[in-house]
Amino acid sequence: MATTTTTTAPETYRLELMSANGTVFRDVLRTPPRDCDRSEIPMIDLSHLRGTAEQRRALSQTFRDAAENTGFFYIKNHGIPRETVQAAFKQAQTFFTQPVELKSLVAQSKSKHFNGWAERHATRINPREARDRREGFTFRYNPRYDPETKDLDAIPEEVKPWLRGEEMVWDGTSHIPKFKEEMLEYWRSCLTLARDMIQIFAMALDCPEDYFNSVTSYPGSDGVFNYYPKNETQQESEMDPGLGAHTDLQCFTLLWQDNVGGLQVLTKEGQWVNVPPIEDTFVVNIGDYLMRLSNDRFKSTVHRVYSQATVDRYSMPFFFGFNFNEKCSVLPTCVDENNPPKYEPISCGEWCRLRISKTYEASKEN
Numbered sequence: 226m227a228t229t230t231t232t233t234a235p236e237t238y239r240l241e242l243m244s245a246n247g248t249v250f251r252d253v254l255r256t257p258p259r260d261c262d263r264s265e266i267p268m269i270d271l272s273h274l275r276g277t278a279e280q281r282r283a284l285s286q287t288f289r290d291a292a293e294n295t296g297f298f299y300i301k302n303h304g305i306p307r308e309t310v311q312a313a314f315k316q317a318q319t320f321f322t323q324p325v326e327l328k329s330l331v332a333q334s335k336s337k338h339f340n341g342w343a344e345r346h347a348t349r350i351n352p353r354e355a356r357d358r359r360e361g362f363t364f365r366y367n368p369r370y371d372p373e374t375k376d377l378d379a380i381p382e383e384v385k386p387w388l389r390g391e392e393m394v395w396d397g398t399s400h401i402p403k404f405k406e407e408m409l410e411y412w413r414s415c416l417t418l419a420r421d422m423i424q425i426f427a428m429a430l431d432c433p434e435d436y437f438n439s440v441t442s443y444p445g446s447d448g449v450f451n452y453y454p455k456n457e458t459q460q461e462s463e464m465d466p467g468l469g470a471h472t473d474l475q476c477f478t479l480l481w482q483d484n485v486g487g488l489q490v491l492t493k494e495g496q497w498v499n500v501p502p503i504e505d506t507f508v509v510n511i512g513d514y515l516m517r518l519s520n521d522r523f524k525s526t527v528h529r530v531y532s533q534a535t536v537d538r539y540s541m542p543f544f545f546g547f548n549f550n551e552k553c554s555v556l557p558t559c560v561d562e563n564n565p566p567k568y569e570p571i572s573c574g575e576w577c578r579l580r581i582s583k584t585y586e587a588s589k590e591n
């Protein structure tokens with residue numbers, strides 16, 4: 226009797242990703258992305274962010290649960306005025322819809338530290354995937370604009386070599402009315418919120434709430450504006466990631482997204498889930514550096530942008546980290562005799578440098 230053999234497609238595929246330690250892998254289910262549920266990506270209400278000690282302690286418990294689970298959560302009542310967000314969003318639209326000649330005034334190729342405009346397909350956040358379809362505009366921490374006013378003559382010598390802000394981003398956009406003012410207003414609001422939130426994260430990690438204050442005085446604070454031009458054809462969207470699969474580098478990210486959608490997160494089970502926009506919220510996610518400091522207790526989770534939309538999409542992530550010069554070890558609260566530190570001390574600046582150079586090397590191989 227003849228036998229028939231049926232071969233079934235494997236249920237998972239291996240996703241290759243870049244980390245500061247080189248390539249890492251995740252097994253990913255082939256099932257199509259589904260919508261996330263509230264147990265995976267909870268909504269955390271920040272009304273009590275600056276409340277009583279008891280309210281803040283309760284809030285830190287919700288941060289901990291979310292950070293240990295998917296590493297992604299929404300925040301509402303975050304205190305950043307809607308007008309501040311909308312003004313920055315409008316400025317981003319104005320910037321990106323300029324002709325190439327004007328955007329080129331702040332081309333990233335003119336920057337020492339990846340500030341300014343990255344054109345479509347200039348980046349490849351995941352060197353094993355296609356180039357990113359998005360355009361970006363970035364400006365990094367400059368103590369001159371810190372809402373915690375800094376004496377520029379008193380910046381510690383060890384901090385100076387790690388400062389990444391460059392005036393070229395403002396010089397080359399000075400023709401856009403109120404651009405600098407409104408973009409910096411948004412950035413300052415994000416920085417203030419992030420500094421308040423890192424205190425809640427400190428409590429969530431069983432540390433005193435001011436534990437990270439001294440290492441966030443000149444912090445990694447990247448204001449990034451992403452523009453995903455609409456898909457011209459269906460095929461293009463299938464081939465072409467808006468932004469390839471990756472993890473974020475620093476401590477955590479505050480992500481504002483417009484109402485188009487396209488952000489997807491990889492769950493523990495290896496399932497892509499859609500993280501839809503919710504008005505007046507930000508999405509928060511843990512980055513690799515905080516995951517490392519927590520001895521992997523907090524999860525830096527893989528995400529990407531795939532948008533089938535036939536309209537333009539914008540997002541505004543703010544990446545928050547420690548002072549780039551501070552060498553930090555795994556937190557004492559995250560180790561014990563059964564769970565020794567998995568990692569050597571490293572600074573946030575060195576950590577980011579490693580990841581960027583690994584990504585660069587890998588994209589040369591492809």
Ligand SMILES: O=C(O)CCC(=O)C(=O)O
Nearest residue numbers: 451473482488530540542
């Ligand atoms: O555009 C988005 O929704 C996500 C952006 C992002 O993940 C990033 O810029 O690292």
Ligand SMILES: [Fe+2]
Nearest residue numbers: 471472473528
């Ligand atoms: Fe990201």
